Amino acid sequence: MQQGFEIKINGIPVKQHIYGVRDGQDISPYVHEYTDAETGVNVRIISGVAGTPPEDAGDPAALSKDTESWGWYVVCNDRVVLAGDKSERTIWGDDFPGWHPQYNGFVGLIFFTSDKPGELPWTTTKRQIDETLPVFRRATSFMRDATRKYLDYTNTRKVNLEKAKAVESSAAIKPITDIKVISVAPAPMKLPVFESAPKIRMGTVSYQQPLALLSKVAQSLGNSQMSYKQIGQKTFEYYVENEVGE
Known part of the structure:
Protein backbone atom coordinates (compact mmCIF):
# COMPACT_ATOMS: atom_id res chain seq x y z
CA MET A 1 0.00 0.00 0.00
CA ILE A 179 14.36 4.13 10.28
CA LYS A 180 17.91 3.83 8.99
CA VAL A 181 20.83 1.71 10.13
CA ILE A 182 23.68 4.06 11.03
CA SER A 183 26.36 1.63 12.24
CA VAL A 184 27.47 -1.99 12.00
CA ALA A 185 27.08 -2.45 15.74
CA PRO A 186 23.54 -2.65 17.17
CA ALA A 187 22.06 0.71 18.12
CA PRO A 188 20.59 0.12 21.61
CA MET A 189 17.12 1.25 22.54
CA LYS A 190 17.13 4.64 24.24
CA LEU A 191 14.65 5.24 27.06
CA PRO A 192 14.42 7.83 29.85
CA VAL A 193 15.82 6.93 33.26
CA PHE A 194 13.90 7.69 36.44
CA GLU A 195 15.70 7.30 39.74
CA SER A 196 13.86 6.31 42.89
CA ALA A 197 13.81 8.81 45.73
CA PRO A 198 16.29 7.86 48.49
CA LYS A 199 14.68 5.77 51.19
CA ILE A 200 14.43 7.32 54.65
CA ARG A 201 15.81 5.03 57.35
CA MET A 202 13.19 4.41 60.00
CA GLY A 203 13.28 3.39 63.66
CA THR A 204 10.74 2.26 66.25
CA VAL A 205 9.93 4.09 69.50
CA SER A 206 8.49 1.93 72.28
CA TYR A 207 7.82 2.73 75.95
CA GLN A 208 5.40 1.79 78.74
CA GLN A 209 3.14 4.08 80.80
CA PRO A 210 0.41 3.52 83.42
CA LEU A 211 -2.94 2.68 81.85
CA ALA A 212 -4.73 5.44 83.74
CA LEU A 213 -2.31 8.02 82.35
CA LEU A 214 -2.69 6.66 78.83
CA SER A 215 -6.46 6.95 79.16
CA LYS A 216 -6.16 10.61 80.22
CA VAL A 217 -3.87 11.35 77.25
CA ALA A 218 -6.34 9.71 74.85
CA GLN A 219 -9.18 11.84 76.23
CA SER A 220 -6.99 14.93 75.96
CA LEU A 221 -6.38 14.09 72.32
CA GLY A 222 -10.14 13.94 71.77
CA ASN A 223 -10.58 10.20 71.26
CA SER A 224 -10.85 7.93 74.29
CA GLN A 225 -10.87 4.87 71.99
CA MET A 226 -7.41 5.53 70.56
CA SER A 227 -5.03 2.57 70.49
CA TYR A 228 -1.77 2.78 72.44
CA LYS A 229 0.08 2.92 69.13
CA GLN A 230 -2.00 5.91 68.01
CA ILE A 231 -1.38 7.65 71.34
CA GLY A 232 2.36 7.16 70.95
CA GLN A 233 2.28 8.46 67.39
CA LYS A 234 0.25 11.55 68.27
CA THR A 235 2.35 12.47 71.30
CA PHE A 236 5.54 12.02 69.30
CA GLU A 237 4.19 14.25 66.52
CA TYR A 238 3.19 16.85 69.14
CA TYR A 239 6.68 16.87 70.65
CA VAL A 240 8.36 17.19 67.25
CA GLU A 241 6.05 20.04 66.22
CA ASN A 242 6.44 22.04 69.43
CA GLU A 243 9.96 21.23 70.62
CA VAL A 244 11.95 20.17 67.56
CA GLY A 245 10.41 21.89 64.57
CA GLU A 246 11.08 20.95 60.96
Whole structure:
Protein backbone atom coordinates (compact mmCIF):
# COMPACT_ATOMS: atom_id res chain seq x y z
CA MET A 1 0.00 0.00 0.00
CA GLN A 2 2.96 2.30 0.62
CA GLN A 3 3.92 1.76 -3.02
CA GLY A 4 0.55 2.96 -4.31
CA PHE A 5 -1.48 -0.27 -4.09
CA GLU A 6 -5.06 0.48 -3.06
CA ILE A 7 -7.62 -1.82 -1.44
CA LYS A 8 -11.33 -1.01 -1.39
CA ILE A 9 -14.23 -2.68 0.39
CA ASN A 10 -17.64 -1.79 -1.03
CA GLY A 11 -15.96 1.07 -2.83
CA ILE A 12 -14.43 2.51 0.33
CA PRO A 13 -10.61 2.67 0.45
CA VAL A 14 -9.04 0.73 3.32
CA LYS A 15 -6.94 3.01 5.48
CA GLN A 16 -3.29 2.01 5.57
CA HIS A 17 -1.79 1.08 8.94
CA ILE A 18 1.73 2.44 9.33
CA TYR A 19 3.96 0.37 11.59
CA GLY A 20 6.36 2.49 13.56
CA VAL A 21 8.03 3.18 16.89
CA ARG A 22 8.63 6.34 18.88
CA ASP A 23 11.77 8.26 18.00
CA GLY A 24 12.80 11.52 19.65
CA GLN A 25 15.31 13.19 21.92
CA ASP A 26 14.83 10.87 24.90
CA ILE A 27 13.37 7.81 23.18
CA SER A 28 14.74 5.93 20.18
CA PRO A 29 14.45 2.36 18.88
CA TYR A 30 16.85 -0.56 18.87
CA VAL A 31 18.19 -1.00 15.34
CA HIS A 32 20.49 -3.70 14.00
CA GLU A 33 21.16 -5.16 10.57
CA TYR A 34 23.52 -7.97 9.63
CA THR A 35 24.08 -10.78 7.17
CA ASP A 36 23.75 -14.28 8.56
CA ALA A 37 27.14 -15.91 7.99
CA GLU A 38 25.77 -19.42 7.39
CA THR A 39 22.97 -18.63 4.93
CA GLY A 40 23.70 -15.18 3.53
CA VAL A 41 20.23 -14.04 4.65
CA ASN A 42 19.96 -10.34 5.42
CA VAL A 43 18.48 -9.77 8.89
CA ARG A 44 17.13 -6.42 10.08
CA ILE A 45 15.77 -5.87 13.59
CA ILE A 46 13.85 -2.85 14.90
CA SER A 47 12.13 -2.62 18.28
CA GLY A 48 10.85 0.09 20.55
CA VAL A 49 7.98 1.96 22.11
CA ALA A 50 5.02 1.85 19.75
CA GLY A 51 2.29 2.69 22.25
CA THR A 52 2.00 3.75 25.86
CA PRO A 53 2.72 1.19 28.60
CA PRO A 54 -0.25 0.68 30.94
CA GLU A 55 -0.34 2.77 34.11
CA ASP A 56 -1.82 -0.04 36.17
CA ALA A 57 -0.83 -3.62 35.40
CA GLY A 58 -3.85 -4.73 37.42
CA ASP A 59 -6.47 -2.85 35.39
CA PRO A 60 -8.09 -5.33 32.94
CA ALA A 61 -9.60 -2.52 30.82
CA ALA A 62 -6.23 -0.84 30.28
CA LEU A 63 -4.41 -4.12 29.65
CA SER A 64 -6.84 -5.42 27.03
CA LYS A 65 -6.74 -2.34 24.77
CA ASP A 66 -5.05 -2.99 21.40
CA THR A 67 -3.21 -5.92 22.94
CA GLU A 68 -3.09 -7.82 19.63
CA SER A 69 -0.78 -5.14 18.18
CA TRP A 70 2.04 -5.65 20.68
CA GLY A 71 4.78 -8.26 20.55
CA TRP A 72 7.15 -9.56 17.89
CA TYR A 73 6.57 -9.55 14.13
CA VAL A 74 8.47 -11.82 11.76
CA VAL A 75 8.68 -10.75 8.12
CA CYS A 76 10.18 -12.88 5.36
CA ASN A 77 10.78 -11.26 1.96
CA ASP A 78 8.24 -8.53 2.82
CA ARG A 79 5.58 -11.05 3.89
CA VAL A 80 4.37 -10.99 7.51
CA VAL A 81 4.39 -14.61 8.64
CA LEU A 82 3.94 -13.97 12.36
CA ALA A 83 2.29 -10.91 13.91
CA GLY A 84 2.15 -9.64 17.48
CA ASP A 85 3.68 -12.81 18.88
CA LYS A 86 3.76 -13.20 22.66
CA SER A 87 4.75 -16.86 22.85
CA GLU A 88 7.78 -19.14 22.88
CA ARG A 89 7.67 -19.19 19.08
CA THR A 90 9.83 -16.07 19.24
CA ILE A 91 11.53 -15.35 22.58
CA TRP A 92 8.88 -15.13 25.30
CA GLY A 93 9.32 -17.66 28.08
CA ASP A 94 12.24 -19.39 26.35
CA ASP A 95 14.88 -18.70 29.04
CA PHE A 96 13.43 -15.19 28.94
CA PRO A 97 10.52 -13.50 30.75
CA GLY A 98 7.15 -14.66 29.49
CA TRP A 99 4.87 -12.05 27.99
CA HIS A 100 2.96 -9.96 30.53
CA PRO A 101 0.29 -7.33 29.80
CA GLN A 102 2.58 -4.83 31.54
CA TYR A 103 4.68 -4.99 28.35
CA ASN A 104 1.85 -3.58 26.21
CA GLY A 105 3.20 -0.86 23.95
CA PHE A 106 6.24 -2.87 22.83
CA VAL A 107 6.71 -3.76 19.18
CA GLY A 108 9.63 -5.65 17.68
CA LEU A 109 10.03 -6.46 14.00
CA ILE A 110 12.58 -8.78 12.44
CA PHE A 111 12.98 -8.87 8.67
CA PHE A 112 14.59 -11.79 6.85
CA THR A 113 15.43 -11.10 3.21
CA SER A 114 17.04 -13.38 0.64
CA ASP A 115 16.93 -14.16 -3.08
CA LYS A 116 16.94 -17.80 -1.97
CA PRO A 117 13.52 -18.26 -0.29
CA GLY A 118 14.50 -21.71 0.92
CA GLU A 119 16.97 -20.14 3.34
CA LEU A 120 14.29 -18.10 5.10
CA PRO A 121 12.75 -19.25 8.42
CA TRP A 122 9.28 -20.00 7.11
CA THR A 123 7.34 -23.13 6.27
CA THR A 124 6.76 -24.40 2.73
CA THR A 125 3.37 -22.68 2.67
CA LYS A 126 5.10 -19.37 3.53
CA ARG A 127 2.35 -18.64 6.04
CA GLN A 128 4.11 -19.58 9.29
CA ILE A 129 7.61 -19.34 10.68
CA ASP A 130 9.81 -22.36 11.21
CA GLU A 131 11.35 -21.36 14.51
CA THR A 132 13.55 -24.47 14.55
CA LEU A 133 15.78 -23.29 11.70
CA PRO A 134 19.28 -22.16 12.76
CA VAL A 135 19.00 -18.81 10.95
CA PHE A 136 16.08 -17.93 13.21
CA ARG A 137 17.59 -19.38 16.39
CA ARG A 138 20.73 -17.32 15.85
CA ALA A 139 18.62 -14.19 15.50
CA THR A 140 16.81 -14.70 18.80
CA SER A 141 19.83 -13.58 20.83
CA PHE A 142 19.58 -10.17 19.15
CA MET A 143 15.80 -10.17 19.63
CA ARG A 144 16.28 -10.64 23.38
CA ASP A 145 18.77 -7.77 23.45
CA ALA A 146 16.22 -5.68 21.54
CA THR A 147 13.57 -6.39 24.18
CA ARG A 148 15.21 -6.37 27.63
CA LYS A 149 15.51 -2.62 28.05
CA TYR A 150 11.81 -2.08 27.40
CA LEU A 151 10.83 -4.69 29.97
CA ASP A 152 12.98 -2.97 32.61
CA TYR A 153 11.54 0.41 31.62
CA THR A 154 7.97 -0.67 32.33
CA ASN A 155 9.00 -0.95 35.99
CA THR A 156 11.23 2.11 36.36
CA ARG A 157 8.74 4.48 34.69
CA LYS A 158 6.41 3.98 37.67
CA VAL A 159 8.81 6.09 39.79
CA ASN A 160 7.66 9.21 37.93
CA LEU A 161 4.65 8.22 35.87
CA GLU A 162 3.57 11.72 34.84
CA LYS A 163 7.03 12.63 33.56
CA ALA A 164 7.30 9.28 31.78
CA LYS A 165 4.03 9.89 29.94
CA ALA A 166 5.14 13.39 28.96
CA VAL A 167 8.44 12.11 27.54
CA GLU A 168 6.70 9.28 25.70
CA SER A 169 4.11 11.54 24.10
CA SER A 170 6.79 14.02 22.99
CA ALA A 171 8.46 11.38 20.81
CA ALA A 172 6.62 11.01 17.51
CA ILE A 173 5.92 7.68 15.86
CA LYS A 174 8.42 7.14 13.04
CA PRO A 175 7.45 4.65 10.30
CA ILE A 176 9.63 1.56 10.19
CA THR A 177 10.51 2.34 6.57
CA ASP A 178 12.06 5.66 7.67
CA ILE A 179 14.36 4.13 10.28
CA LYS A 180 17.91 3.83 8.99
CA VAL A 181 20.83 1.71 10.13
CA ILE A 182 23.68 4.06 11.03
CA SER A 183 26.36 1.63 12.24
CA VAL A 184 27.47 -1.99 12.00
CA ALA A 185 27.08 -2.45 15.74
CA PRO A 186 23.54 -2.65 17.17
CA ALA A 187 22.06 0.71 18.12
CA PRO A 188 20.59 0.12 21.61
CA MET A 189 17.12 1.25 22.54
CA LYS A 190 17.13 4.64 24.24
CA LEU A 191 14.65 5.24 27.06
CA PRO A 192 14.42 7.83 29.85
CA VAL A 193 15.82 6.93 33.26
CA PHE A 194 13.90 7.69 36.44
CA GLU A 195 15.70 7.30 39.74
CA SER A 196 13.86 6.31 42.89
CA ALA A 197 13.81 8.81 45.73
CA PRO A 198 16.29 7.86 48.49
CA LYS A 199 14.68 5.77 51.19
CA ILE A 200 14.43 7.32 54.65
CA ARG A 201 15.81 5.03 57.35
CA MET A 202 13.19 4.41 60.00
CA GLY A 203 13.28 3.39 63.66
CA THR A 204 10.74 2.26 66.25
CA VAL A 205 9.93 4.09 69.50
CA SER A 206 8.49 1.93 72.28
CA TYR A 207 7.82 2.73 75.95
CA GLN A 208 5.40 1.79 78.74
CA GLN A 209 3.14 4.08 80.80
CA PRO A 210 0.41 3.52 83.42
CA LEU A 211 -2.94 2.68 81.85
CA ALA A 212 -4.73 5.44 83.74
CA LEU A 213 -2.31 8.02 82.35
CA LEU A 214 -2.69 6.66 78.83
CA SER A 215 -6.46 6.95 79.16
CA LYS A 216 -6.16 10.61 80.22
CA VAL A 217 -3.87 11.35 77.25
CA ALA A 218 -6.34 9.71 74.85
CA GLN A 219 -9.18 11.84 76.23
CA SER A 220 -6.99 14.93 75.96
CA LEU A 221 -6.38 14.09 72.32
CA GLY A 222 -10.14 13.94 71.77
CA ASN A 223 -10.58 10.20 71.26
CA SER A 224 -10.85 7.93 74.29
CA GLN A 225 -10.87 4.87 71.99
CA MET A 226 -7.41 5.53 70.56
CA SER A 227 -5.03 2.57 70.49
CA TYR A 228 -1.77 2.78 72.44
CA LYS A 229 0.08 2.92 69.13
CA GLN A 230 -2.00 5.91 68.01
CA ILE A 231 -1.38 7.65 71.34
CA GLY A 232 2.36 7.16 70.95
CA GLN A 233 2.28 8.46 67.39
CA LYS A 234 0.25 11.55 68.27
CA THR A 235 2.35 12.47 71.30
CA PHE A 236 5.54 12.02 69.30
CA GLU A 237 4.19 14.25 66.52
CA TYR A 238 3.19 16.85 69.14
CA TYR A 239 6.68 16.87 70.65
CA VAL A 240 8.36 17.19 67.25
CA GLU A 241 6.05 20.04 66.22
CA ASN A 242 6.44 22.04 69.43
CA GLU A 243 9.96 21.23 70.62
CA VAL A 244 11.95 20.17 67.56
CA GLY A 245 10.41 21.89 64.57
CA GLU A 246 11.08 20.95 60.96
